[in-house]
Amino acid sequence: xxxxxxxxxxxxxxxxxxxxxxxxxxxxxxxxxxxxxxxxxxxxxxxxxxxxxxxxxxxxxxxxxxxxxxxxxxxxxxxxxxxxxxxxxxxxxxxxxxxxxxxxxxxxxxxxxxxxxxxxxxxxxxxxxxxxxxxxxxxxxxxxxxxxxxxxxxxxxxxxxxxxxxxxxxxxxxxxxxxxxxxxxxxxxxxxxxxxxxxxxxxxxxxxxxxxx
Amino acid sequence: xxxxxxxxxxxxxxxxxxxxxxxxxxxxxxxxxxxxxxxxxxxxxxxxxxxxxxxxxxxxxxxxxxxxxxxxxxxxxxxxxxxxxxxxxxxxxxxxxxxxxxxxxxxxxxxxxxxxxxxxxxxxxxxxxxxxxxxxxxxxxxxxxxxxxxxxxxxxxxxxxxxxx
Numbered sequence: 001x002x003x004x005x006x007x008x009x010x011x012x013x014x015x016x017x018x019x020x021x022x023x024x025x026x027x028x029x030x031x032x033x034x035x036x037x038x039x040x041x042x043x044x045x046x047x048x049x050x051x052x053x054x055x056x057x058x059x060x061x062x063x064x065x066x067x068x069x070x071x072x073x074x075x076x077x078x079x080x081x082x083x084x085x086x087x088x089x090x091x092x093x094x095x096x097x098x099x100x101x102x103x104x105x106x107x108x109x110x111x112x113x114x115x116x117x118x119x120x121x122x123x124x125x126x127x128x129x130x131x132x133x134x135x136x137x138x139x140x141x142x143x144x145x146x147x148x149x150x151x152x153x154x155x156x157x158x159x160x161x162x163x164x165x166x167x168x169x170x171x172x173x174x175x176x177x178x179x180x181x182x183x184x185x186x187x188x189x190x191x192x193x194x195x196x197x198x199x200x201x202x203x204x205x206x207x208x209x210x211x212x213x
Numbered sequence: 214x215x216x217x218x219x220x221x222x223x224x225x226x227x228x229x230x231x232x233x234x235x236x237x238x239x240x241x242x243x244x245x246x247x248x249x250x251x252x253x254x255x256x257x258x259x260x261x262x263x264x265x266x267x268x269x270x271x272x273x274x275x276x277x278x279x280x281x282x283x284x285x286x287x288x289x290x291x292x293x294x295x296x297x298x299x300x301x302x303x304x305x306x307x308x309x310x311x312x313x314x315x316x317x318x319x320x321x322x323x324x325x326x327x328x329x330x331x332x333x334x335x336x337x338x339x340x341x342x343x344x345x346x347x348x349x350x351x352x353x354x355x356x357x358x359x360x361x362x363x364x365x366x367x368x369x370x371x372x373x374x375x376x377x378x
Contacts (some may be wrong), residue, residue, distance in 0.1 A: 001309075012267065013223075013263075013265050013266050014263040015223045015225075016266070017225070017267075018236050018237030019237065027236065041299070041302065041303070044295060044298065044299040045295075045299070046299055061353065070242065072236040073237075073242070073244070074235070074236065076235035077238060077244055079235070080234075080235045080238070080244070081244070081245060086249060110257055129248070130249070131341060133248040140249075146215060146243060146245060
């Protein structure tokens with residue numbers, strides 16, 4: 001009688017989801033895998049042997065990564081957070097410039113019209129709701145935190161430039177709005193000297209250097 | 214407020230109706246809820262079992278597809294059948310080996326007693342009055358029998374050396 005025996009790596013799917021694949025350069029599905037070597041008889045796994053560890057596998061290119069790859073947000077989630085951060089700061093600045101009349105709301109909507117991540121159809125009613133929610137500086141800080149670590153320097157500069165322009169255009173903006181800009185810069189890890197340079201750049205009327213990413 | 218997922222379970226986030234959550238949105242990874250999204254219905258299940266979780270072979274083409282819940286159930290059923298089949302195979306091999314050993318141990322050997330006519334011997338209890346001969350060895354040929362053995366029994370695959378009892 002012939003007995004066919006051997007070893008085989010069997011993988012167990014621990015979970016799945018969507019991630020940013022560094023190899024593909026875009027958002028794809030992934031599988032979180034645990035691998036273990038098994039002793040097989042007639043190709044049937046009988047005895048579990050060595051634990052081969054865990055990995056994250058891209059469903060498109062099949063490249064395996066360590067779990068740290070999941071720390072990077074997907075492009076879609078980054079855009080979602082970017083839109084929220086823009087709305088949060090604009091709404092907070094509007095809340096610091098009472099009364100919130102049509103002109104103030106109009107300036108806020110104008111600032112958000114060119115902001116990335118803000119959905120089409122965002123209107124005055126939506127901004128009024130955001131003003132109520134983001135009047136609290138703690139809420140603004142919480143919604144800035146996710147993008148602070150992932151935004152490029154140029155993106156932070158463009159973000160702050162947009163807010164500085166808004167404060168300059170708000171009819172009732174007081175010193176508290178300027179102070180809020182400093183808090184936003186600190187949350188984005190932009191130094192006071194760097195912020196002063198951006199302010200100077202805006203006041204000189206120079207065009208923006210780049211995008212918001 | 215999104216409740217924490219059950220510990221140890223493979224689950225996926227299930228956004229409530231009206232939530233325009235981007236693909237890959239997962240509160241466990243620090244993703245934030247849009248304050249404009251409506252409240253979730255009472256008792257909404259924010260976490261659903263991940264149907265793709267389970268065991269699979271690295272080389273199977275099914276690994277390229279995300280299984281639906283029905284497929285996941287059939288995969289689990291198949292895995293159970295494989296485990297049951299493996300157990301049956303192992304038990305079968307064990308039983309066959311045991312049966313082989315048992316049959317070989319039942320073959321007559323030294324110490325067995327034989328009686329009957331000189332041409333047609335058959336195995337009998339040693340306490341029987343018919344026990345005319347006692348086997349003193351099992352060899353491949355009559356020449357290998359001890360000199361005290363003057364009779365032998367040809368079993369076909371072996372020679373049983375006999376002495377008068």
